[in-house]
Amino acid sequence: MNDNTTHVEKPLTDEGGEVRELTAADMAAFRPIGDVLPELAKIIPTRGKQKTPTKERITIRLSADVVEYFRESGEGWQTRLDEVLQAYIAEHRKAA
Numbered sequence: 001m002n003d004n005t006t007h008v009e010k011p012l013t014d015e016g017g018e019v020r021e022l023t024a025a026d027m028a029a030f031r032p033i034g035d036v037l038p039e040l041a042k043i044i045p046t047r048g049k050q051k052t053p054t055k056e057r058i059t060i061r062l063s064a065d066v067v068e069y070f071r072e073s074g075e076g077w078q079t080r081l082d083e084v085l086q087a088y089i090a091e092h093r094k095a096a
Contacts, residue, residue, distance in 0.1 A: 012026070055082070066081075
């Protein structure tokens, strides 16, 4: 892009409200919530930096019915799935 070209930013959402894939330029343009909505920032709880991560981020493929079952259980479904796997390990360590 040269100086004679005007950059037109795409809206973040389409007519149906779906958010498009964000670009590096989108991310760079974001500002802290306290700068944009200071009153909202006052009531949103903040979480400090984790001293020692307790969980590891991975990519895993699961059966669609497993994912659907846990997602339907509502917010926190990933934690519940982790708890089920932890229980499995505990039970099978006893048997070994």
